[in-house]
Amino acid sequence: MCIMSSKNPQRANVSMNLSLIPIDLQPIAEKVDNRQRISDAEALQLYHSNDLNALGVMASTLREQKNGNVATYILNRYINYSNVCILSCQFCAFAAKKRDAHAFERSIDDIVAAVQESLAVGITEVHMVGGLHPTLKKDWYLTLLQRLHALDLNLIIKAFTAIEIRHLAQRIFKLSIADTLAVLRDAGLGALTGGGAEIFDAEVRDELCRGKESAEEWLEVHRTWHQMGGRSTCTMLYGHIETLEQRVDHLRQLRELQDETRGFTGFVPFAFEPQTTVLAHVKHASAVEQLRNLAVSRIYLDNFDHLTAYWVSMGLPLAQVSLSYGVDDLHGTIIEERIFHMAGAKTPQELTVATLEHAIREAGREPIQRDSYYRHLRRHPAVESAPPAVESELVCA
Ligand code: SF4
Numbered sequence: 253m254c255i256m257s258s259k260n261p262q263r264a265n266v267s268m269n270l271s272l273i274p275i276d277l278q279p280i281a282e283k284v285d286n287r288q289r290i291s292d293a294e295a296l297q298l299y300h301s302n303d304l305n306a307l308g309v310m311a312s313t314l315r316e317q318k319n320g321n322v323a324t325y326i327l328n329r330y331i332n333y334s335n336v337c338i339l340s341c342q343f344c345a346f347a348a349k350k351r352d353a354h355a356f357e358r359s360i361d362d363i364v365a366a367v368q369e370s371l372a373v374g375i376t377e378v379h380m381v382g383g384l385h386p387t388l389k390k391d392w393y394l395t396l397l398q399r400l401h402a403l404d405l406n407l408i409i410k411a412f413t414a415i416e417i418r419h420l421a422q423r424i425f426k427l428s429i430a431d432t433l434a435v436l437r438d439a440g441l442g443a444l445t446g447g448g449a450e451i452f453d454a455e456v457r458d459e460l461c462r463g464k465e466s467a468e469e470w471l472e473v474h475r476t477w478h479q480m481g482g483r484s485t486c487t488m489l490y491g492h493i494e495t496l497e498q499r500v501d502h503l504r505q506l507r508e509l510q511d512e513t514r515g516f517t518g519f520v521p522f523a524f525e526p527q528t529t530v531l532a533h534v535k536h537a538s539a540v541e542q543l544r545n546l547a548v549s550r551i552y553l554d555n556f557d558h559l560t561a562y563w564v565s566m567g568l569p570l571a572q573v574s575l576s577y578g579v580d581d582l583h584g585t586i587i588e589e590r591i592f593h594m595a596g597a598k599t600p601q602e603l604t605v606a607t608l609e610h611a612i613r614e615a616g617r618e619p620i621q622r623d624s625y626y627r628h629l630r631r632h633p634a635v636e637s638a639p640p641a642v643e644s645e646l647v648c649a
Pocket of ligand 1: 384464
C-alpha cells in the first residue's frame with residue numbers, strides 16, 4: 253500500500269468569523285482562533301451552551317486548521333475472538349459466562365479465514381477485541397497474532413483494550429505490562445485499541461464497571477505502549493450516569509497524557525447504547541448532545557490531530573452532519589461489528605467505501621482512505637464517480 257505522504261497536509265491560516273459567535277462565548281472563540289488552549293471551566297461552559305451552531309463554527313475552525321478540507325475513513329474489519337468475560341460491567345450487553353447460551357469463542361482458523369477473505373476486498377486493518385477470557389492460553393494469543401501477521405505484513409493488527417492487556421499481563425502471561433506489550437508486538441500487534449476508557453471518574457467506574465481497571469491503570473497501559481513507540485486511539489463512553497464535569501475531567505486526563513507522550517492518533521467518543529443492558533432506563537443521548545460532545549471534544553483536545561465519528565453508534569446521517577462539528581474522520585467500513593449491535597444498535601454492521609465516500613462528499617469534504625495511524629493512503633479512483641448511496645448499498649452481515 254502506497255502512503256500518499258508521511259505527514260498529512262494541514263492548513264494553518266484559517267480564521268473564524270467571530271460575528272457568528274454569541275457575546276458570552278467570544279472569549280473562548282478568540283482563544284480557539286488564536287490556537288490557545290481552553291480551560292476546564294471553559295469546556296464546561298461550552299457543554300452548557302445551547303448554541304450548537306457557534307460550537308460548530310469553533311470546532312470547524314480547528315478541524316480545518318488541522319486537516320484542511322479532508323475527511324478520512326479506513327478499510328477495516330472487526331473481529332471479536334470471544335465474548336467470554338470474567339467481569340460483568342453494567343453497560344455491557346456483549347459479555348457472557350461460558351455457560352451462557354450466547355457465549356462464543358472463535359477458533360484461530362476461523363478468524364484467520366475471515367481476515368483473509370476481507371484482505372481480498374482491500375482492508376488495511378483488523379480491529380480485534382474480546383472479553384477477559386479466563387482460560388485461553390498465552391500461546392493461543394501469540395499464534396493468532398502471528399498467523400494474522402503472516403497473511404499480509406502490511407496489515408495493521410489493532411487489538412486489545414487496556415483492560416485486556418492488564419488481564420493478559422496479570423493472569424495469563426504473568427509478565428509486566430511492558431513485557432506483555434513487547435511480546436504481543438513481536439508477535440504482530442500493530443496498535444492498541446482505545447476501548448475501555450468509559451468515563452475515568454472513580455465513582456462512575458465503581459457504579460458502572462466495578463472490578464475494571466482504574467483510570468490510572470488504563471492510562472498506564474497506553475503510556476507504556478506510547479513510550480515503546482506504539483500508537484493508540486482513545487475513547488469516551490458517555491450519556492449514562494456521568495455529569496458534564498466528569499466528562500471534562502475525562503478529556504483533561506486524555507489531554508494530559510497526550511501532552512506527555514503524543515501517542516494518541518485520534519479520539520473516538522461514543523454515546524451509551526442502553527437498550528439491552530441493565531441500564532435500559534437511561535435515555536440515549538440526543539443528536540444535539542452527540543454533536544455538542546464532538547464539538548467540545550474537538551475544541552478542548554487541542555493536542556489531538558483527529559476526531560472520529562463512530563457511525564455504528566451515531567448512524568451514518570448524524571456522523572455525516574458531524575463533519576461540520578469538528579469531525580474529520582468517519583471511522584471505516586468496519587465489517588461485522590458486534591458489541592454495539594448486541595447492545596441494541598440498529599445501524600448496519602458494515603458500510604461500503606462508496607457509501608462512506610458519498611457521505612463525505614455530500615458534506616462538502618474530500619474523502620481520502622487512511623491507515624490505522626490516520627496517514628493518508630489514497631483517493632479511491634474506483635468510487636470517485638460512484639452514484640449517490642442508496643439503502644441497498646448498505647451491506648448488513
Ligand atoms: S465491558 Fe469488557 S470487561 Fe466489561 S464485561 Fe464487557 S467485555 Fe467484560
